[in-house]
Amino acid sequence: MATLHHYEIVVIGAGVGGICAALAAGRLRRRVLLIDCGKEAGGTGVHTSVSLVCKFRGTDGTVINNGIHRELFPQAYAVGRGLFGEEDDVPTYDEQELKAAYQKLLEREPYVTVWTDSEATEVFTEQRVNASGEKSRRILGVEVVKGKQLRIRVTGDQFLDATADGNLSAMAGADFQLGREQDGKMQTATVTFKMSGFRTSLLQNPNVRTWKGIHALRRELTGYYEQMKALGQTNNPRPSVLCFPYPDGQSLLFNSTAVTDVDPTNQESVDRGMAEGVRQAAELIEAVKRHPAFADATVDFIAPKLGIREGRRVVGEYMLTADDCLTARTFDDMVAACAYSLDIHDPLGGASKLTPIQEPGYYHIPYRSLIAKGWDNLLLSSRCISGSHEAHSSYRIMSGVSAIGEAAGTAAALALWLRKEDVREVSAARIRYVLQTAGQFVEGNVEKVTLG
Ligand SMILES: Cc1cc2nc3c(=O)[nH]c(=O)nc-3n(C[C@H](O)[C@H](O)[C@H](O)COP(=O)(O)OP(=O)(O)OC[C@H]3O[C@@H](n4cnc5c(N)ncnc54)[C@H](O)[C@@H]3O)c2cc1C
Incomplete structure (x- = not known):
């Protein structure tokens, strides 16, 4: 018989996306449970070791991720204008220092509980019909197996898929895509x-x-x-x-x-x-x-873990395309930004192909790409957001995913503060207001929110 726990926000996956989401929501004083099946939190950035702090500035040097990412990689912000000139230092990090930074930030956050060695194995959902007669779905809870034996049922108000591969969404029955359009193949994987x-x-x-x-x-x-x-x-x-x-x-x-x-x-x-x-x-x-x-x-x-670049891309309310990224598209509902090139490690094993973003060198990530299509309380908080194979090759880097996670955690916390059961009812202008107050880079109008 499973024991029962309730948290306001349940984040599955403690890589950079899940950790940033949990911290953002915890700092807004909502009770968060962060779950990971690994022995330690950290995900790919710690256990695969990936090294490079990829570009987080526009072409004129504007910092387009000034949020939790900056707390994780302070040295990369301190070096010059970070424009990758031949004489510049390569902005890299040590995975042990990143692990320590995660631990410190999570331990310092009283609203966040972390369970490691805990795998979400089943998802309980319900279908509802809203006031306008439209059908939508909700996650009620997840079954978690802790230490391979103990079964725990966790219920929550908001659920965040930070599993990188969209595992939570797939278990819930959400739509997803896998691989590139022509043959379903994904980028190569790497042991570092x-x-x-x-x-x-x-x-x-x-x-x-x-x-x-x-x-x-x-x-x-x-x-x-x-x-x-x-x-x-x-x-x-x-x-x-x-x-x-x-x-x-x-x-x-x-x-x-x-x-x-x-x-x-x-x-x-x-x-x-x-x-x-x-x-x-x-x-x-x-x-x-x-x-x-x-x-x-x-x-x-x-590295003890195979580095996997690509997995499921959950279908959201909007699917970000290569063209959106390359043409530096702006969106009214932007909640995050990314300055990294499209970077496809050839699925057949050839060279990787880098295509830079046009002026001003970064694009917006819309809130709709973080909302699983047709779901009231399922936010995407890792590289599994809604986008094409090509777009994913850009925002999958740690700067992109940390900004995505921070925005998703903020949106989930706001949904609770505003008593909205459906995350689609939380406006991007309000999410931006809270993100901006915390120091994060945003563009577009903001709408003031008073919490508490
Ligand atoms: C080889 C390689 C090199 C890279 N190089 C760079 C680089 O130089 N710079 C850069 O910025 N980015 C790089 N990247 C990309 C970047 O590191 C990742 O895309 C990013 O870290 C993914 O973060 P995430 O939070 O989405 O997922 P992850 O960090 O993968 O975290 C997902 C977590 O979810 C957990 N999980 C999954 N399913 C469950 C479940 N059912 N229950 C509980 N927990 C679950 C996993 O254990 C994992 O810890 C590289 C990636 C690879 C593979």
Whole structure:
């Protein structure tokens, strides 16, 4: 018999999207439960290790994410204008520092309860007919399995899907899309790894902290990798080596394996992908160690979790398109913004393709893309928001997802403050008012809200 708990806001998934949502809602004094099936909170940004703090400024340097993201990556805001010039330092982070920042912020928040090692396995819903005779659906609760054994029933007023792959929405029965339009294929997955102890004096450009230095290093290492490929010693389909410096310049994070055909909705496929990624990582380490500067380098870790770039994209009240992103489209119901290029890691394993956003270098993310279509209390709070395969390749980065999470958490808290059962009745102008009060970047008119 399951025990019963009630929280005002239930967030499933404690990656950057879920954590930012929980913090935003908790800071607005609503009781939040944040659940993750992993042993620790942090999601992809901690357990896959991804390294780069991607662009969060428009072309003129305007910061377009000044919210919780800034608390997570303060050093990236401190460096110049962050415009990725060749002489600039590469804005990266250390995943252990990010984990510590998450812990500190969550522990400091009395309205947020965190359950790890807890998996949402079932969703209870109801169908309703509103005053205008329209049908809509609601989540009543979720079944959570804690520590693989204890079954707990959690009811809530608002539910946030921060699972990255839209797992909560799919269990509830919401519509979703998977993969690109022509063949359903998704971006490649990657096992990352960290190496230290290389001798910078043996590199063409020893200052690997700068873009110029890291580009030179990648070219040098690609030479050794190409030799390995020519000898048929690796099946890794990536054409070149991709690595980033840790902030101290003493270690490197390699984001350079490429596993095709991983379907995150199928555990067997994920397990197979992990095994292939680890195999490719071992081959790549061998290639890197052929460079004299890396002869005595050590492998600090191979990431424990397969890095999955793409999963379900839940169908929302609006589906963001590639054209919306590339033409820097603005929306009346914007609640977040993203400045990162479209960045598609070729599903067939080739090079990744980066297409920048037109002037002013960022686009709006509309509130409707965060609302699962036809659902009253299901907000999307991770990379599973409503958008095309191409649009997703841009906003999936941590700056985009943190802004999405912060907006979704704010919207859920406002729905409670305003006593709205349907999140569609919370106006974007009010969400923007609260986000702006907290320091977040917003554009468009705002409508004042008094809480409490
Ligand atoms: C290899 C790789 C490299 C990348 N490089 C960069 C980079 O350099 N810079 C950048 O900004 N971004 C990068 N990204 C993208 C970015 O890291 C992710 O898109 C982003 O972190 C996703 O955040 P999220 O909150 O949507 O999901 P996640 O961080 O994946 O969190 C989802 C959480 O939901 C939990 N969960 C799922 N289902 C359930 C369930 N049923 N019950 C309970 N919990 C559940 C999972 O355990 C997980 O912790 C990279 C991604 C990859 C894979």
